[in-house]
Amino acid sequence: MTDRGPAGNAELALLLEVAGTPKPGNVDRHRDLPDLRFEHFLAGAVGARGGLSMAAAGEPVGASFERAVAGMADQRGGNTQFGALLMLVPLVAATAEGGSGGEETPTPEAAATVVANTTVEDAAGFYRAFDHVDVFVDDPPEGADDLDVRRGGDAVPAVRERGVTLADVMELSAPRDGVAAEWTNGFERTFATAERLLDAEGPVLDRVADAFLALLAGEPDTLVAAQHGETVAAEVTDRATDLHDAPPAAVESFAEDLVASGINPGTTADVTAGGIFVALQRGLAV
Amino acid sequence: MTDRGPAGNAELALLLEVAGTPKPGNVDRHRDLPDLRFEHFLAGAVGARGGLSMAAAGEPVGASFERAVAGMADQRGGNTQFGALLMLVPLVAATAEGGSGGEETPTPEAAATVVANTTVEDAAGFYRAFDHVDVFVDDPPEGADDLDVRRGGDAVPAVRERGVTLADVMELSAPRDGVAAEWTNGFERTFATAERLLDAEGPVLDRVADAFLALLAGEPDTLVAAQHGETVAAEVTDRATDLHDAPPAAVESFAEDLVASGINPGTTADVTAGGIFVALQRGLAV
Numbered sequence: 001m002t003d004r005g006p007a008g009n010a011e012l013a014l015l016l017e018v019a020g021t022p023k024p025g026n027v028d029r030h031r032d033l034p035d036l037r038f039e040h041f042l043a044g045a046v047g048a049r050g051g052l053s054m055a056a057a058g059e060p061v062g063a064s065f066e067r068a069v070a071g072m073a074d075q076r077g078g079n080t081q082f083g084a085l086l087m088l089v090p091l092v093a094a095t096a097e098g099g100s101g102g103e104e105t106p107t108p109e110a111a112a113t114v115v116a117n118t119t120v121e122d123a124a125g126f127y128r129a130f131d132h133v134d135v136f137v138d139d140p141p142e143g144a145d146d147l148d149v150r151r152g153g154d155a156v157p158a159v160r161e162r163g164v165t166l167a168d169v170m171e172l173s174a175p176r177d178g179v180a181a182e183w184t185n186g187f188e189r190t191f192a193t194a195e196r197l198l199d200a201e202g203p204v205l206d207r208v209a210d211a212f213l214a215l216l217a218g219e220p221d222t223l224v225a226a227q228h229g230e231t232v233a234a235e236v237t238d239r240a241t242d243l244h245d246a247p248p249a250a251v252e253s254f255a256e257d258l259v260a261s262g263i264n265p266g267t268t269a270d271v272t273a274g275g276i277f278v279a280l281q282r283g284l285a286v
Numbered sequence: 287m288t289d290r291g292p293a294g295n296a297e298l299a300l301l302l303e304v305a306g307t308p309k310p311g312n313v314d315r316h317r318d319l320p321d322l323r324f325e326h327f328l329a330g331a332v333g334a335r336g337g338l339s340m341a342a343a344g345e346p347v348g349a350s351f352e353r354a355v356a357g358m359a360d361q362r363g364g365n366t367q368f369g370a371l372l373m374l375v376p377l378v379a380a381t382a383e384g385g386s387g388g389e390e391t392p393t394p395e396a397a398a399t400v401v402a403n404t405t406v407e408d409a410a411g412f413y414r415a416f417d418h419v420d421v422f423v424d425d426p427p428e429g430a431d432d433l434d435v436r437r438g439g440d441a442v443p444a445v446r447e448r449g450v451t452l453a454d455v456m457e458l459s460a461p462r463d464g465v466a467a468e469w470t471n472g473f474e475r476t477f478a479t480a481e482r483l484l485d486a487e488g489p490v491l492d493r494v495a496d497a498f499l500a501l502l503a504g505e506p507d508t509l510v511a512a513q514h515g516e517t518v519a520a521e522v523t524d525r526a527t528d529l530h531d532a533p534p535a536a537v538e539s540f541a542e543d544l545v546a547s548g549i550n551p552g553t554t555a556d557v558t559a560g561g562i563f564v565a566l567q568r569g570l571a572v
Contacts, residue, residue: 003357043572071289
């Protein structure tokens with residue numbers, strides 16, 4: 001039995017995610033990006049703990065997320081784990097969702113229930129979270145300018161007027177954001193990643209790196225698509241696919257190339273963090 | 287203002303300590319030891335949080351320490367941070383000790399008060415902590431076999447019969463244990479390390495590595511002395527002294543040599559962790 005609990009496991013998932021190496025294009029144990037360094041992620045993970053504990057205690061998802069983001073942002077690197085927290089908060093909340101609260105939580109069903117039960121106030125908390133840190137996001141869908149997340153808390157009156165829940169917001173974003181897509185598809189890739197981590201052998205950080213690469217090969221990263229276009233995102237995915245079972249040096253070389261090109265598959269890292277959390281809850285031993 | 291609080295800062299201190307590189311002879315961002323890897327320290331730091339929170343809330347030092355150690359031990363690497371927690375728990379407890387509870391805590395005075403106020407029950411908690419994890423310790427001083435910490439909880443009746451407080455136990459160990467020495471000397475090297483970290487410039491992990499090397503140059507590491515003898519410990523200190531202002535490659539080479547020789551200056555890492563915590567409390571920005 002562990003003393004960590006769901007909030008501690010979520011924090012540990014953030015730490016194992018950033019430590020896993022090589023994680024091409026991302027900060028990892030062996031690589032920093034300019035102005036975004038490993039220690040910023042360590043501080044971000046610890047700072048997020050208060051909000052993660054709120055989610056574990058059954059507090060509303062939106063308020064928990066806003067608190068987690070505000071705590072995460074208390075370091076000098078800027079946005080380290082906004083997307084990862086958007087993955088983790090509903091999953092942590094799902095451990096408090098009815099049922100036994102046992103080691104097997106969160107179930108996909110409980111996670112879907114958390115999503116379905118989100119409110120307009122949860123959406124408001126999500127928007128306010130953007131006030132705490134500078135997050136890269138693309139233009140909103142047509143006709144949704146008043147719901148542009150880049151407006152942060154200023155968009156809250158429009159959120160209330162339109163009566164959109166956080167689930168509605170995620171549905172709006174899902175076609176172009178891999179984290180929002182997980183919210184709407186029952187966290188399919190997240191739970192698959194957890195199983196992959198549990199089935200693998202060897203040191204946990206090697207498993208994390210493998211899981212990241214498999215996710216990157218599976219679907220184009222939506223952050224790369226938003227920042228560099230869909231052609232580049234597809235190329236990155238093709239190259240990750242070719243690296244399946246490739247020698248470590250080939251993956252390292254891919255990692256160097258992506259950093260040199262400023263290509264950061266951050267959404268894939270976010271989904272990886274969610275998968276690590278579920279795996280820890282299901283008994284992944286570190 | 288930070289959401290982390292003293293318990294979060296103590297946890298972050300554990301993470302920054304293990305990530306600082308090069309930290310000759312120790313696990314760091316770039317180095318594992320056989321069977322003791324970076325991820326074990328990540329899990330150890332998160333697992334210790336519950337006990338650190340107890341200390342921050344003013345719970346007894348011994349019970350807080352035992353809980354922190356039990357949580358830390360929930361990973362497969364064995365003893366990752368026993369000594370570092372023995373440094374941190376009284377310092378965290380000192381933030382709850384009277385006074386303003388402001389950013390400047392812990393003061394050396396508050397830390398000394400925490401030590402002076404420890405009880406026989408605190409000593410019992412300290413002994414019980416040894417039941418949770420295998421810690422390398424030398425033979426006890428002559429005439430103190432019944433207080434041998436390797437007896438763990440079995441020594442508690444002798445602790446009670448002799449009426450020794452945790453401060454008494456530390457005083458007994460101070461001549462041969464650098465962490466216990468900090469308890470008895472007002473955490474002198476700890477507070478000096480905090481000032482060094484605050485005065486330095488550049489990325490925090492570089493400052494941590496510099497602070498570690500300065501501590502290693504300042505005094506022979508007591509874990510190295512216990513495991514390899516005082517001659518080896520003195521040689522390591524001499525070599526660390528020679529490396530002051532040496533090029534990074536020379537420090538890296540020293541780091542490789544120590545790992546190859548199985549020489550692990552773990553006590554120096556423990557004091558470093560204490561210094562990082564105090565620096566974070568005093569506003570060190572990550």
